[in-house]
Amino acid sequence: MKHGGNLSEAVAQFGGAPDSWLDLSTGINPWAYPVPELPPQSWQRLPDRAAERSLIEAARMAYRVPAGVGIAVAAGTQALIQILPYVMTGGAVAIPRPTYSEHAAAFARAGREVLPIGLDALPSGVTHAVVVNPNNPDGRITKRDMIARAARELDRFGGAVIVDEAFADVAPDCSAIELCRELPIVVLRSFGKFFGLAGLRLGFAIARDDLAGEIADVLGPWPVSGPALAIGRIALSDQGWIAATRERLAGQADRLDAVLRAADLDIVGGTTLFSLARHRRAGAIHARLAQQQIWTRRFDHAGDLLRFGLPGDDTSLQRLAVALMPRSTAR
Amino acid sequence: MKHGGNLSEAVAQFGGAPDSWLDLSTGINPWAYPVPELPPQSWQRLPDRAAERSLIEAARMAYRVPAGVGIAVAAGTQALIQILPYVMTGGAVAIPRPTYSEHAAAFARAGREVLPIGLDALPSGVTHAVVVNPNNPDGRITKRDMIARAARELDRFGGAVIVDEAFADVAPDCSAIELCRELPIVVLRSFGKFFGLAGLRLGFAIARDDLAGEIADVLGPWPVSGPALAIGRIALSDQGWIAATRERLAGQADRLDAVLRAADLDIVGGTTLFSLARHRRAGAIHARLAQQQIWTRRFDHAGDLLRFGLPGDDTSLQRLAVALMPRSTAR
Numbered sequence: 001m002k003h004g005g006n007l008s009e010a011v012a013q014f015g016g017a018p019d020s021w022l023d024l025s026t027g028i029n030p031w032a033y034p035v036p037e038l039p040p041q042s043w044q045r046l047p048d049r050a051a052e053r054s055l056i057e058a059a060r061m062a063y064r065v066p067a068g069v070g071i072a073v074a075a076g077t078q079a080l081i082q083i084l085p086y087v088m089t090g091g092a093v094a095i096p097r098p099t100y101s102e103h104a105a106a107f108a109r110a111g112r113e114v115l116p117i118g119l120d121a122l123p124s125g126v127t128h129a130v131v132v133n134p135n136n137p138d139g140r141i142t143k144r145d146m147i148a149r150a151a152r153e154l155d156r157f158g159g160a161v162i163v164d165e166a167f168a169d170v171a172p173d174c175s176a177i178e179l180c181r182e183l184p185i186v187v188l189r190s191f192g193k194f195f196g197l198a199g200l201r202l203g204f205a206i207a208r209d210d211l212a213g214e215i216a217d218v219l220g221p222w223p224v225s226g227p228a229l230a231i232g233r234i235a236l237s238d239q240g241w242i243a244a245t246r247e248r249l250a251g252q253a254d255r256l257d258a259v260l261r262a263a264d265l266d267i268v269g270g271t272t273l274f275s276l277a278r279h280r281r282a283g284a285i286h287a288r289l290a291q292q293q294i295w296t297r298r299f300d301h302a303g304d305l306l307r308f309g310l311p312g313d314d315t316s317l318q319r320l321a322v323a324l325m326p327r328s329t330a331r
Numbered sequence: 332m333k334h335g336g337n338l339s340e341a342v343a344q345f346g347g348a349p350d351s352w353l354d355l356s357t358g359i360n361p362w363a364y365p366v367p368e369l370p371p372q373s374w375q376r377l378p379d380r381a382a383e384r385s386l387i388e389a390a391r392m393a394y395r396v397p398a399g400v401g402i403a404v405a406a407g408t409q410a411l412i413q414i415l416p417y418v419m420t421g422g423a424v425a426i427p428r429p430t431y432s433e434h435a436a437a438f439a440r441a442g443r444e445v446l447p448i449g450l451d452a453l454p455s456g457v458t459h460a461v462v463v464n465p466n467n468p469d470g471r472i473t474k475r476d477m478i479a480r481a482a483r484e485l486d487r488f489g490g491a492v493i494v495d496e497a498f499a500d501v502a503p504d505c506s507a508i509e510l511c512r513e514l515p516i517v518v519l520r521s522f523g524k525f526f527g528l529a530g531l532r533l534g535f536a537i538a539r540d541d542l543a544g545e546i547a548d549v550l551g552p553w554p555v556s557g558p559a560l561a562i563g564r565i566a567l568s569d570q571g572w573i574a575a576t577r578e579r580l581a582g583q584a585d586r587l588d589a590v591l592r593a594a595d596l597d598i599v600g601g602t603t604l605f606s607l608a609r610h611r612r613a614g615a616i617h618a619r620l621a622q623q624q625i626w627t628r629r630f631d632h633a634g635d636l637l638r639f640g641l642p643g644d645d646t647s648l649q650r651l652a653v654a655l656m657p658r659s660t661a662r
Contacts, residue, residue, distance in 0.1 A: 003552060008381035023376075032375045044363045045354075046529045050339035075406040075532065075556070082551040086417055086441070102551065109548060110417070198377045199557025201406065217440060220413040220433065221334060225406070225556055226530025 002101065004297040004307070005198070014290045022316050023309070025295045027136065027167060027274035029249060030312030032196030033235045042226035051229040058236040059204050063189055069180045070212025075224050077166055077190040077203035078102060083218050084186070085110035087211075088160060090127035094118070098137065098301050100164065103130045119150040119161070127159040133174055134167050137276045137299065137307045138269035147176045151183035160184035160211070169194035169242075170249055170272045180207055186215070191228075193273060194245070195235050202228040249273060252310045255317055260308065263324035268305070275308050282306045285324070292323040333432065335628040335638070336529070347624045353647050354640070356628045358467065358498060358605035360580060361643030363527030364566045373557035382560040389567040390535055394520055400511045401543025406555050408497055408521040408534035409433065414549050415517070416441035418542075419491060421458035425449070429468065429632050431495065434461045450481040450492070458490040464505055465498050468607045468630065468638045469600035478507045482514035491515035491542070500525035500573075501580055501603045511538055517546070522559075524604060525576070526566050533559040580604060583641045586648055591639065594655035599636070606639050613637045616655070623654040 004025035007018055042051075056071045065071060074080045085107045093107045096118035104114045119129055119142060129150055133142045151161045163176045165187055177187050187206040192198035202224055205215045216223075224232075235241070253272040260267060265277035265285075279285055282304045289296055297307040311317040335356035338349055373382075387402045396402060405411045416438045424438045427449035435445045450460055450473060460481055464473045482492045494507045496518055508518050518537040523529035533555055536546045547554075555563075566572070584603040591598060596608035596616075610616055613635045620627055628638040642648040 003377075005377035006380055007376075008379050011381075026377060028375070028377070032371065035371070035374050040363065040366070041530070043366050043528050043530045044359070045338075046334075046336035046357060046359070046523075047532075048339050049337055050342075075410070076553060078551050078553055079406070079410075082549060083414070106551070192377075197374050198553075199372070199374045201378075201553065201556040218413060220409050220437070222407060222409055222529075222532065225532040225559065227558065228556065 004309070007295060010290060010295040014293065016293045020293050022294045022311065022319060024311065024320070025297045025307075026198070026309050027271070027307075028193050028198050028309065029196035029245065029273060030310050031245065031248065033231070033238070033241065035197070035231060036234060038227050038230055042230045045226065047222050047224065047226045047229050051226070051233075052224075055229045055233045055236075058233045059189070062236040062242070063175070063177055063204070063206065065177055065206055066181050068209060069177070069206060070209040070216075072205040072212045072216040072219060073224050074203050074205065074219055075201040075228070076192065077164065077188045079201070079219070079223070080188055080203055080205050080215070081106050081164075083215070084162060085112055087214050087218055088128045088162065088186070090157070090159060092126050094122055094126045094129040096131065098299065099130075099132045100136045100166070103132070103162070103164065119146050122150060122153060127154065127157055128162065129154060129159070130162045130164065132164040132166065133176070134171050134271050136167065137274070137297070137305070139167075139271045139276065140269065141171065141174050144174070144176055144179065147185065148179055148183060151179065151185050155184050160186055162186045162188065164188045166190040166193055167271045167273055170246055177206055184208070184211070186211060191232055191235075197231065197235075200228050200231060201225070202232050246272075249310065256308060256310055259317060259321045259324070262321065265306070273310065277306050277308060278304050279306070280304055289320075289323050294320060294323050335640070338626060341621060341626040345621045345624065351624050353625045353642065353650060355642065355651070356626045356638075357529070357640050358602070358638075359524050359529050359640065360527035360576065360604060361641050362576065362579065364562070364569070364572065366528070366562060367565060369558050369561055373561045376557065378553050378555065378557045378560050382557070382564075383555075386560045386564045386567075389564045390520070393567040393573070394506070394508055394535070394537065396508055396537055397512050399540060400508070400537060401540040401547075403536040403543045403547040403550060404555050405534050405536065405550055406532040406559070407523065408495065408519045410532070410550070410554070411519055411534055411536050411546070412437050412495075414546070415493060416443055418545050418549055419459045419493065419517070421488070421490060423457050425453055425457045425460040427462070429630065430461075430463045431467045431497070434463070434493070434495065450477050453481060453484060458485065458488055459493065460485060460490070461493045461495065463495040463497065464507070465502050465602050467498065468605070468628070468636070470498075470602045470607065471600065472502065472505050475505070475507055475510065478516065479510055479514060482510065482516050486515050491517055491538075493517045493519065495519045497521040497524055498602045498604055501577060508537055515539070515542070517542060522563055522566075528562065528566075531559050531562060532556070533563050577603070580641065587639060587641055590648060590652045590655070593652065596637070601638075604641065608637050608639060609635050610637070611635055620651075620654050625651060625654050
């Protein structure tokens with residue numbers, strides 16, 4: 001299982017109607033930002049530059065992007081990951097493991113050497129480094145100091161640090177955005193996860209003006225849909241919703257962890273959008289949950305780990321708790 | 332003016348509220364396919380593989396894509412144009428002029444030599460060729476024989492022909508899709524223009540399975556939004572709407588041409604989605620129309636040409652007719 005979220009795979013393997021499944025395989029907020037009525041023009045017209053600029057201004061405020069730092073808009077962070085190898089040219093790229101696998105895949109596809117090395121141990125010969133912060137799937141936070149030091153080091157070779165902050169909306173203090181003005185750092189922000197609108201496809205690359213401009217050039221004109229421009233602008237400006245959602249997610253993550261611990265799983269990491277749990281029989285638990293149409297995330301690199309997204313209500317949380325009980329008790 | 336459709340530029344230069352403008356600067360169908368109610372999941376969930384496969388099946392039927400030929404889905408043809416230089420590697424690329432300028436821009440940005448040469452005169456040393464068919468802005472049709480011959484020639488060097496069929500929905504007989512099985516040809520199809528939903532961002536690359544697979548790999552997972560998957564599938568399956576729209580566009584294009592001819596403009600090309608007109612005072616006509624908040628498309632390469640998209644109703648057509656009258660008569 002390469003990614004979470006592909007419920008059709010679960011349905012094909014274990015049956016049931018898609019609607020009957022409880023999908024906990026992603027780290028997407030289950031309480032989506034309400035999609036407003038959209039003017040027909042946002043579907044019909046080519047996305048307008050002015051609308052893109054308004055979205056960028058909203059992102060600048062929401063992410064506290066300093067002056068001199070630019071923002072490139074893309075149809076999801078994934079679209080940025082795909083093209084970054086063609087902007088961040090040069091030699092080898094350091095990407096620690098485990099982490100979101102698409103960074104290494106994209107650089108490797110572009111013919112680049114990828115070394116499984118963290119920011120703390122960059123060998124000479126490395127041009128760029130990638131860090132997911134907080135990391136997926138373990139939630140590990142890399143300190144800003146460490147990112148700054150690595151960026152300074154790579155700067156000498158014309159390199160940069162890519163910081164994928166896909167889950168940083170729930171841990172804003174760890175963000176490296178304030179470093180972007182002085183240092184070669186490209187921060188990626190995902191709109192869909194925190195706002196619960198992963199189908200919208202919207203993400204941002206934040207970097208020094210010149211570098212953000214290069215990224216925007218490679219993405220080309222009209223990189224995102226009219227609805228994404230409109231909804232993104234409204235949602236990113238909604239400070240009340242953002243603050244309330246951070247709290248609500250934190251509360252639900254606590255409840256999720258309690259359910260997992262009660263079922264004898266060890267919480268070994270996570271953010272308030274997902275929890276990473278360890279159990280020596282994780283494979284069997286994954287299968288048992290799937291038979292009860294609860295879809296969780298396994299990992300090729302570690303057979304004893306499972307990742308759980310947040311159930312969106314008490315019924316779902318309860319359903320998970322019951323499904324986690326050993327068979328003898330549950331039946 | 333690099334592209335049509337950027338009404339905010341017109342507003343900045345000539346004033347007026349965006350809604351008061353008649354935008355004829357694009358070749359987008361003014362009668363958009365009606366956007367259906369969307370299930371909340373299409374916004375909230377990561378676009379599912381099964382939904383992508385359904386869209387691809389609908390595109391296969393609509394575009395008559397033969398077996399053995401694959402389809403890669405992208406957030407608009409433009410997104411494909413941006414990444415093709417990284418799939419179609421090798422030497423120089425032949426792209427005739429005038430044509431849609433983004434093809435040459437994308438290959439040049441990727442460091443590739445671009446030669447302004449048509450399919451009929453490919454010199455040795457060229458790896459790939461691009462043809463827009465029907466061409467934008469002149470509507471010129473390149474015969475399938477010519478495309479096949481060029482593809483056979485380039486095949487010897489591991490090259491291919493990229494055929495941008497952005498406007499081929501209104502001229503389906505010219506399509507090169509049936510050639511894709513035997514020859515190295517990548518056909519690009521745009522969803523937004525014919526279906527009048529340019530804000531949706533949806534396009535397709537159609538090529539031999541292996542080549543289509545490579546393109547999909549470079550685009551990565553979740554390349555288009557959930558709404559685009561759902562709306563695209565429904566619209567591409569709506570054969571009745573497609574046939575009726577082709578006729579309706581043809582009728583309106585005739586009426587547009589009559590209005591332009593009455594104002595002493597020469598129709599020198601076009602499709603039923605736009606007309607290209609020549610007038611020795613084209614610049615003055617563009618300015619006069621803009622002062623009356625009608626936005627048309629000029630060209631850097633030819634000061635005597637203007638391109639007109641279709642007015643969406645009789646009132647707009649009449650408004651154009653009146654605005655085209657010389658001042659003395661109109662006032």
